[in-house]
Amino acid sequence: MEIQLDTRARSRCNLGMDATPNFEPAEFDLLNVPAGYLDDPYPYLATLRTQAPVHRNPDGTYVLTRYADIAQVYRDPAVWSSDKKADFAPKFGPGAPLYEHHTTSVVFTDPPDHTRIRKLFQFAFTRRALAAFEERIAALVDGYLDQLADQGGMELVEGFSFKLPIEVVCDMLGVPGQDRMLIRDWALAILTALEPKLTPAQLDAGNRAVVEFKDYLRGLIRHRRAHPNEAQPTEVLTVMADAEADGERLSELELLHACIFMLNAGHETSTNMISHGVHEMLRHPDQIARLRADPGLIEPMVEEVLRYQAPIQINNRRSVAEARLGDVTLKAGSSVHMIVAAANRDPAQFAQPDRFDITRRPNRHFSFGLGIHICAGNALARLEAAIAFQKLFDRFPRLSLEAPAKIAPRLRFREVSALHVRTA
Numbered sequence: 001m002e003i004q005l006d007t008r009a010r011s012r013c014n015l016g017m018d019a020t021p022n023f024e025p026a027e028f029d030l031l032n033v034p035a036g037y038l039d040d041p042y043p044y045l046a047t048l049r050t051q052a053p054v055h056r057n058p059d060g061t062y063v064l065t066r067y068a069d070i071a072q073v074y075r076d077p078a079v080w081s082s083d084k085k086a087d088f089a090p091k092f093g094p095g096a097p098l099y100e101h102h103t104t105s106v107v108f109t110d111p112p113d114h115t116r117i118r119k120l121f122q123f124a125f126t127r128r129a130l131a132a133f134e135e136r137i138a139a140l141v142d143g144y145l146d147q148l149a150d151q152g153g154m155e156l157v158e159g160f161s162f163k164l165p166i167e168v169v170c171d172m173l174g175v176p177g178q179d180r181m182l183i184r185d186w187a188l189a190i191l192t193a194l195e196p197k198l199t200p201a202q203l204d205a206g207n208r209a210v211v212e213f214k215d216y217l218r219g220l221i222r223h224r225r226a227h228p229n230e231a232q233p234t235e236v237l238t239v240m241a242d243a244e245a246d247g248e249r250l251s252e253l254e255l256l257h258a259c260i261f262m263l264n265a266g267h268e269t270s271t272n273m274i275s276h277g278v279h280e281m282l283r284h285p286d287q288i289a290r291l292r293a294d295p296g297l298i299e300p301m302v303e304e305v306l307r308y309q310a311p312i313q314i315n316n317r318r319s320v321a322e323a324r325l326g327d328v329t330l331k332a333g334s335s336v337h338m339i340v341a342a343a344n345r346d347p348a349q350f351a352q353p354d355r356f357d358i359t360r361r362p363n364r365h366f367s368f369g370l371g372i373h374i375c376a377g378n379a380l381a382r383l384e385a386a387i388a389f390q391k392l393f394d395r396f397p398r399l400s401l402e403a404p405a406k407i408a409p410r411l412r413f414r415e416v417s418a419l420h421v422r423t424a
């Protein structure tokens with residue numbers, strides 16, 4: 001099911017007019033959100049933030065909506081663990097492929113394992129490594145925009161915002177061109193399994209995807225080892241497989257799951273960042289005019305897009321000791337949902353938070369998280385976005401929406417599933 005949004009109605013909500021939703025904050029249930037939340041979560045989150053900022057969900061977890069509380073959790077990994085075994089065992093079943101993946105991947109591990117795994121792929125995200133990608137990103141963007149120019153219009157998610165990040169992350173890892181669609185389907189199935197509520201079909205698809213993805217990567221690693229001349233020395237897969245080969249630093253499972261995680265993390269989020277950026281700019285033509293008048297605004301524009309429509313709306317932690325958030329004491333073992341989308345619009349941190357303003361500075365949003373797990377790919381994502389937006393709005397000054405955008409009804413990932421645009 002997809003929600004067809006009326007963009008005018010959404011503009012009203014996002015500007016905070018007539019936006020007070022009709023729900024009882026004390027009874028809010030993140031696993032069963034009120035009708036309307038998935039269309040436009042922000043008015044609901046604003047009410048929660050003022051009336052129940054450390055809200056106890058009916059399932060005993062907590063929903064955090066204040067910037068300061070979420071910052072406190074991110075900053076204290078000794079109290080707030082990222083290990084999700086206790087949550088994922090009942091959700092996926094211990095031993096299930098999805099359980100194995102989501103409990104082994106770097107984002108759901110604590111130090112010292114986290115430190116060891118993260119160190120192994122940091123080399124891929126240095127300033128120097130990313131500079132080498134700039135030309136490739138620009139060439140890819142030019143190619144998609146040539147198609148847009150030829151056709152006079154396009155469904156932009158499929159034709160542009162999906163294609164760019166997957167090409168880039170597959171280049172980075174060393175996944176051959178012909179296999180990239182496989183990655184997309186597996187990634188979608190595996191990430192969908194992180195949504196709070198799952199159907200049996202989604203669970204099956206996620207488990208199958210992990211098994212197939214691991215087999216695929218094992219084959220690719222075997223091939224790389226048999227044909228070392230084909231590999232680029234900077235490919236993440238090859239470098240990490242060498243680290244695994246020396247046995248001590250990375251087990252085979254850690255290697256496979258780190259690669260799966262990176263291939264997943266590296267594209268769906270970036271796809272949504274690009275789609276939301278184009279959508280928000282087209283809904284705010286005054287901001288396009290500002291960018292055209294001052295191309296130096298591209299970096300703050302990217303930050304504002306990330307703040308305004310966080311591609312990942314929720315992060316999670318579990319306490320290993322008693323902790324206090326505001327005036328609420330949480331027992332050891334408490335699970336918290338950190339609603340990044342709410343923190344990003346907290347008026348205690350951002351003036352006029354429901355206003356989309358590409359000149360906003362400072363803009364310390366949490367869309368890439370904070371602390372030891374801060375997104376490893378944040379500089380790459382920012383680079384992709386800056387090149388994509390700059391080239392698109394430069395080349396098509398009369399770009400417009402052909403139809404209202406479609407927003408998929410997902411809780412954790414804010415996804416644009418279709419965005420039809422025309423160039424004149």
Ligand code: HEM
Nearest residue numbers: 106107265266269270273311315368369373375376377381
């Ligand atoms: C707009 C695009 C992106 C967004 C919004 C995003 C968001 C995030 C967030 C919120 C986290 C932290 C999760 C937590 O603390 O629980 C994270 C972690 C991570 N991201 Fe991203 N990400 C994006 C793009 C990328 C890209 C392009 C890559 C790699 C190619 C990547 C790789 C990672 C990795 C490896 C981690 C785990 C870091 C760790 O646990 O130490 N991300 N991302």
